Amino acid sequence: MNNYENRRARLISSIGVDAFLVFDLDRILPRSIDHEGLFYLTGYTGEGALLICRDEAILLTDSRYLEQAGKEAPELILRHAEGDYLAEIAAVIQEKGIKRLAFASWRMTHFVVNKLRDITGIDLVIAADPVREMRAVKDTSEIELIRKATEISEEALGDLIEEIKPGMNEVGIAFRLGLLMKEKGAERTSFDMTVASGSNSSLPHYRPSLGRRTLAAGDLLLIDFGAVVGGYCSDMTRTFTVGKATSKQKDVYDWVLKATEGSLSKLRAGVLGQEVHQAAVDVIEHSPYKDYIFLSPVGHGVGLEVHELPRMGLDPGVLEPGMVVTIEPGIYIPGFGGVRIEDVAVVTEDGYKLLTSFPRDRLIEIG
Ligand code: GLY
Ligand code: MN
Ligand code: MN
Secondary structure: OOHHHHHHHHHHHHHOOOEEEEEEOOOOOOOOOOHHHHHHHHOOOOOEEEEEEOOOEEEEEOOOOHHHHHHHOOOOEEEEOOOOHHHHHHHHHHHHOOOEEEEEHHHOOHHHHHHHHHHHOOEEEEEOOHHHHHHOEOOHHHHHHHHHHHHHHHHHHHHHHHHOOOOOEHHHHHHHHHHHHHHOOOOEEOOOOEEEEHHHHHOOOOOHHHHOOEOOOOOEEEEEEOEEEOOEEOOEEEEEEEOOOOHHHHHHHHHHHHHHHHHHHHOOOOOEHHHHHHHHHHHHHOOOOHHHEOOOOOEEEOOOOOOEEEEEOOOOOEOOOOEEEEEOOEEEEOOOEEEEOEEEEEEEOOEEEEOOOOOOOOOEEEO
C-alpha cells in the first residue's frame, strides 16, 4: 500500500460507509474548494471527483486532466466525465452498488448534494471535514516540505532586507520577495503577503496594494509571507525598522518577543492549544500595551493550506506530536504601527522543534 492508499483506507474505515466523495471541480463549483483534500488522498494535482470505495478509488475527470491524472496517480481507476459530471458520478454509484456515501460538508455545495441525492436516491452521510482532521498531524515527508518552504522563505528574506531602503514602495517589496522565493525554488507564494510599513503595520492582514505606501526612515516594517514547496506552505512574520528604532518601537517588539517565548514554553504534545494561546495573552496583558493585544488565535496549523487545524485558542483539542503550528502574537497600535513575530514549530512529545530560524531576538534595523 502506498502512502495515498493508506490514507484512503484510514478515511473510509473511520467513517463506516460504503464510499466517500471528494469533490474539487470548477466546472460545477464556483471555485476550487477541496484541492488539498484531493491532493492529500491521491498525489494528483488537477481537478475532479474522487469516489473512495472500500476496494478501489475512482477518479472522474475530463479531457483537461486525463493524461495528468494517469501520470500522477496511476493506481486510481480513471473515468472520463466530459459533460454532465453529476450524472457520471451517479452512474458509478449505481454500478458499485453504493448505498451510503459520505462527503465533507465543509467542502461541498448545497447544489451538488441536493442534485446527487435527487439523481441517486441513496443515503448521503454528512461528515464535517475528516480529511482536514487527518491532515492536522504531519508525517516526516510533509514536515520536510514545510521545512524546505521555510528555508526558501528565510533565504529570500535575508536577501530582501539587504536591498530595502527608504523610498521603496510596499508593493515593490512584495513583488521582489515573491520573485526571490521563486528563484530559490518556491512553486508560488503561500498567500497574498502582508508588507506593511509605518502606521499600516497595525492592520494585521494589510495588503500592500491597499496603500502602496512608500517607506520612510523610522518606519516599522512588518512582513508576513510564505512559500509553497511540493504543495506545502510556510508562514512566517518578521518586523523590522527602516533605519534607527525608537525606544517605544523596541519596547513593543520586546513585549511581543516575550509573548512568543511564553507560548513556546507551553508548547508540547498533550497540552491544550488554549494554554499555548493564553500564555502569550498573559504576557501582553501585563504590558503597557494590553489595550492593543492581538485578538485572533495565537497560532494555527500550517500544511497544504496556510491555515489548517489546530487553531490554538479556538479548538478544544490537545496538541499531538507531528502537528506543525505557527506562534504569532502581536501588538497593534493604531496610528503608531504594529509588531508581529511569527514562527513555525513542529510539536513533539516533550516540546517542539522550530522550523523558523531567522533572527528575532531583537528588533533589526534595516536600510
Ligand atoms: N499569514 C496569515 C497568518 O499569519 O495567519
Ligand atoms: Mn503569517
Ligand atoms: Mn499564520
